[in-house]
């Protein structure tokens with residue numbers, strides 16, 4: 001996953017997440033890349049500021065001061081999101097794929113669930129039309145701080 005800092009011709013800045021550099025170029029060339037603020041297709045990559053996120057490696061960069069701030073707030077947002085999911089979603093652990101399917105086919109109560117699934121299981125769920133969202137990992141374990 002590559003995160004690019006992007007800017008439109010009206011100088012709106014935003015982030016774009018791409019599978020790889022090719023996907024960015026493809027979307028840009030085919031006009032799929034739009035500014036979320038004004039809808040402009042004139043979107044360019046801001047040079048030199050880019051992050052590559054791989055799993056749990058979303059760590060603040062120690063070299064760049066301002067980037068560190070940006071990364072810190074991203075972590076907070078991610079943490080809040082995880083907190084929300086933890087509070088409002090029923091934890092089914094490794095039975096996630098099984099439960100998601102049961103709910104999808106009406107064999108279990110419709111509810112929000114969370115848990116763990118292998119990449120293979122997630123693929124299978126998608127093929128069956130079951131909606132599942134993969135969360136990025138929590139940047140740090142908040143439970144240890146409580």
Ligand SMILES: [Zn+2]
Nearest residue numbers: 008012035038
């Ligand atoms: Zn714009």
